[in-house]
Amino acid sequence: MSIERSIKQFQDDRMEAVRIAARLLLASGTTTPRVGGVGECTIHILDDPRDIEDLCQSVEAMAGEKDSWQTFKRDAAMLRDSDAVLVITSLRSLTDPADINCNMCGKLTCEYYRESEILPSEPGVAFTGPLCAFRANNIAYALDGVINQARTLGIDYGVFWSAGAAAMRMKIVPRDTGFAVAVAISVTEKSPFRDIPLRYDEMNDRTMNDRIIQRLWPQFRSIYS
Amino acid sequence: MAAVQVNIQLKKKEAIMAITDMSELVQNGLDRAVELMAVAAHNSYRFGNRNTIKLISVGREEMDEIAEFSYSLGDMSPLAARDGRFMKELVKEPCALLLVGDSRKSDLNFNCGACGYRTCAELNRAEEVESLTARGPSCQFKNLNLNIAVNAAASMAWKLGLHCRVFSTLAMAAFALNIIEGVDLVASVSVSVARVDPYFDRHKYWTREYWDEIFEKEFPTFTRGFIGAIE
Numbered sequence: 443m444s445i446e447r448s449i450k451q452f453q454d455d456r457m458e459a460v461r462i463a464a465r466l467l468l469a470s471g472t473t474t475p476r477v478g479g480v481g482e483c484t485i486h487i488l489d490d491p492r493d494i495e496d497l498c499q500s501v502e503a504m505a506g507e508k509d510s511w512q513t514f515k516r517d518a519a520m521l522r523d524s525d526a527v528l529v530i531t532s533l534r535s536l537t538d539p540a541d542i543n544c545n546m547c548g549k550l551t552c553e554y555y556r557e558s559e560i561l562p563s564e565p566g567v568a569f570t571g572p573l574c575a576f577r578a579n580n581i582a583y584a585l586d587g588v589i590n591q592a593r594t595l596g597i598d599y600g601v602f603w604s605a606g607a608a609a610m611r612m613k614i615v616p617r618d619t620g621f622a623v624a625v626a627i628s629v630t631e632k633s634p635f636r637d638i639p640l641r642y643d644e645m646n647d648r649t650m651n652d653r654i655i656q657r658l659w660p661q662f663r664s665i666y667s
Numbered sequence: 668m669a670a671v672q673v674n675i676q677l678k679k680k681e682a683i684m685a686i687t688d689m690s691e692l693v694q695n696g697l698d699r700a701v702e703l704m705a706v707a708a709h710n711s712y713r714f715g716n717r718n719t720i721k722l723i724s725v726g727r728e729e730m731d732e733i734a735e736f737s738y739s740l741g742d743m744s745p746l747a748a749r750d751g752r753f754m755k756e757l758v759k760e761p762c763a764l765l766l767v768g769d770s771r772k773s774d775l776n777f778n779c780g781a782c783g784y785r786t787c788a789e790l791n792r793a794e795e796v797e798s799l800t801a802r803g804p805s806c807q808f809k810n811l812n813l814n815i816a817v818n819a820a821a822s823m824a825w826k827l828g829l830h831c832r833v834f835s836t837l838a839m840a841a842f843a844l845n846i847i848e849g850v851d852l853v854a855s856v857s858v859s860v861a862r863v864d865p866y867f868d869r870h871k872y873w874t875r876e877y878w879d880e881i882f883e884k885e886f887p888t889f890t891r892g893f894i895g896a897i898e
Contacts, residue, residue, distance in 0.1 A: 474818060475818070475821070475833050477835060478746075508778055510776050510777065510778045511778070542744075542746075542800075542835075543798075543800070544798075544800045544801055544835070544839070545796055545797075545798035545800050545801045545802070545803045546771075546800075546801045546803050546804075546805050546810065546852060547782070547783070547803055547804055547805070548782075548783075548793065548795075548796045548803030548804025548805065549796070549803070549804075550796060550798055558783065560783065561780045561785065566778075566785070567779075567780040567785065568777075568778075568779040568780050568781070569779050569780045569781035569807070570780060571779075571780050571781040571782050571783035571784070571807070572781075572782055572783025572804065573781050573782075573783075573807060575803075575805060575807060575810050576835075578781070578807055578810065578811075579810050579811065579813075579814045579854075581811060582810070582811040582812075582813070582814030582815045582817075582818060583814060583817075583818045585712075585811070585815060586711065586712065586814075586815045586818035586819055586822065587818065587822075589712050589815075590818075590819070590822050601712060601714070603714065603777065603779065603808070607779065621781060621807065623811075
């Protein structure tokens, strides 16, 4: 595509729309209900491409830890195409059970939950459960608040639990975070979160550009000039 | 022929002049709204691309039953009692209750550890724990799928201008009463077309004296300067 002034302007405005949209999504996610009316979720916006790249590296690093996490590589490829990432956290699900004795975690009372052993923080463990499911469910509300606003605003979105777990490992979310998921958003003409082919981590916009344009074209150019 | 035409004209006139009562309009609107909420919940975002939620709407009789049961839990759960007593009032005006449930076991194979087990297979093998409120242990992402559906229904209700509140207590009462079956986890969305929003600022239940007494009991240090200042 050409680099006319008006097209440059469009690209700048597109990114500004992302920054504004991310904050409106944060607003909607923040005002969704919380069980028992107790606040515990925070939402963190990553809209600097360098921060998003750090997150992608971390997601990719986790992919090698478990066979069932191989899809994290695809997640990282999609996250690289996104314009901003919102990380939604739950700050009470690990440290402060709801004292409702709901049994969703499989412990009859919250006292039993407090006494139960939690998983160690080590490779192959994304979240150090058991979590207080009643508290962690707040993430569902916050997440749907974000999704709903994205749909209303006409913003493309993708949900990645891998990026939530990676953000926790990178310690870029509050210390008490027990559970986190991430929503990536994009303001582009083709959603980077839909129509994802197989082996997308190997064949995507960047690798295609790298192999076909950056590698073949310079050689072609030096030979035929 | 002429008689038939007159008859048709009369019918047309009837159709044009038909008056539908407000209460009927409101009730019909509520029924449609609940259907739309169900669609929103059914089609909401979910992890693992699996739609395993179960969703039912219950009638007046079940709502009475749920309210009665919730209210009876007074000693065990003040929260459930509050909602039970509230529900008894709520059903006097047009309202509906949507119950949403899901199974607890994971078919997602995320192996994330949030449930406290290293793998989904371990969670699925773990001993099931029964209680009145839910069956555990449960997959955290199944929990999220369920509650995203609930939030989508609530969000649709909000957009349609209904009074709305999400209740765990009423859902758990319905679970205990086997009104919703074949699920391990539940949540509910209550909607109403009462004349004023019945769900929030329910001050009519609390007299000033009662509130002051309870507050003093629960937050004694609020009015106390330092320990021992007021005997």
